[in-house]
Amino acid sequence: MKKRTKRLVGIAALAVGSLGATGAVLMRMKNFRVRKEEKAPDVWARPGMQVTFRAEVMPGRDASERVYRVKELLPSGRVVLHEFAGEHAERAFEPIR
Known part of the structure; x- marks a missing residue:
């Protein structure tokens, strides 16, 4: 392969890797936000009951x-x-x- 082709392949690999990492971070942040917004757990008893x-x-x-x-x-x-x-x-x- 020519030197220029190797550079292009390397740049493409870095771009794909960074897109994958960004996607993983965004998915994790979305899951964290969803967990944080969840309702309080269902309680089977309350004080005075x-x-x-x-x-x-x-x-x-x-x-x-x-x-x-x-x-x-x-x-x-x-x-x-x-x-x-x-x-x-x-x-x-x-x-x-």
């Missing part, structure tokens, strides 16, 4: 004795209850209708 423990967790107690109020919702999705010690996960409670 009443939740009922599953019968398997508290055997021998009536449903009315297994009802507690949510005091605080933690970032992990677990809850702290009024007048009941510890953190509790969603699976420890009966499904909310």
Whole structure:
């Protein structure tokens, strides 16, 4: 190949590579923007809400004795209850209708 042809091929390769890199950066920025604009995650419980423990967790107690109020919702999705010690996960409670 002539020297001029080699230069043209090299320039073309650099141009294609820079276009690909620019496209990748733009795609990443778009995904970042979309994630940032997402809505807040769906929360299964809110402070002040009443939740009922599953019968398997508290055997021998009536449903009315297994009802507690949510005091605080933690970032992990677990809850702290009024007048009941510890953190509790969603699976420890009966499904909310």
